[in-house]
Amino acid sequence: MAGMAMAADTVKIGVYLPVTGGNAIGGQLELDGVKLAHKEAPTVLGKKVEIIFVDNKSDKVEAANAVKRLVDKEKVNAIIGTYGSSLAMAGGEVAEKARIPMVGTSCTNPLVTQGKKYVFRVCFIDPFQGAGAAAFAKEELKAKTAACLIEVTEDYSVGLASFFERSFTKNGGKIVSKLNYQKGDQDFTAQLTEIISKKPDVLYIPANFAEGAIIMRQARELGAKFKILGGDAMDNPEIVKIGGESVEGFSYTTFAYAPEMPKMSPIAKKFTENWKKAFPGKDPNALTACGYDSYMLILDAIKRAKSDDPEKITAAIAATKNFPGVTGNTTINASHDAEKSVGIMQIKNGKRIFLTVVEPK
DSSP: OOHHHHTTTEEEEEEOSSSSSTTHHHHHHHHHHHHHHHHHOOTTTTTTEEEEEEEEEEEEHHHHHHHHHHTTSSOOOOOOOSSSSHHHHHHHHHHHTTOOEEEEEOOOGGTTTOOOOSSSSOOOOOHHHHHHHHHHHHSSSOOOOEEEETTTTTOOOOOOOHHHHHHHTTTTTTTEEEEEEOTTOOOOOHHHHHHHHHHHHHEEEEOHHHHHHHHHHHHHHHHHSEEEEGGGGOOTHHHHHHGGGGGGOOOEEESSSTTTOSEEEESHHHHHHHHHHHHHTTTOOOHHHHHHHHHHHHHHHHEEETTTOOOHHHHHHHHHEEEEETTTEEOOOOOSEEEEOOEEEEETTTEEEEEEEOOOO
């Protein structure tokens, strides 16, 4: 009876993020954001909120197994995750069948929520991110030609490159080279030599931060002069450490938060202050903000639903309008994606500088 009473007084939120494997740094950043949110809001509806974390190990099979464990063994009321669109797709299938609401953190591929009733996200999707990158390339970088270097085994990279190409060419730009590599590759000289020979104005690399930094370093070593542009997976403080001077001037799209933003909402300001107290010496970034927003959005839905029943939480998440988060106001649309701003960051003098915000149209 005591165990049953304890369960009734607890709301369980499962979290599956990669803290080992190739996506470990991004996953840890988001987990830190979830932990900070939980520290600030440890209860809901008078009940204690319990965070149950499972490492998805940057692997699709492990991601599916992690969600299955959260559903079958832990009996969670809702799920947060995950960094990595491929991992989110694998986990989302399990959550959907179990009818447990899942809120994605930074998984931007459109397929994550496509056809799903129980899967949502707090981030924008790649068609908008790709269009934002293409617009920045054309309008701000004055690029007329572009090349793409794509991680062909990652849904995120393939999809984002496709959306960039579609928007860039639609607006008069030309793609002069489109080459591939595979996860774990360390030598990109063959692809970069081919790309350099085509003399593009900009190279678009929808890579993760580690591979992207290596690509930029090798490109500059080969004498590349073109500008380089990337996506949200590049928003990581480690990129400067890995790439050094080679990443100077690099621009990328990301979620609309950075600790040095010139104009910051009261919520973002509070998040930044609380983060620095909780994690001294460690800078927050857009990924930590996504983890934080995912937790807070779920709690907001539980409050509006006045229930921790998964079906009622699902309905409340679907009805979310202008939820004020660190990464901007979030409205969940009919396809369960977040309608919100895209930020543009640039590496300048060895530091990540927030340039501007692109609003959805």
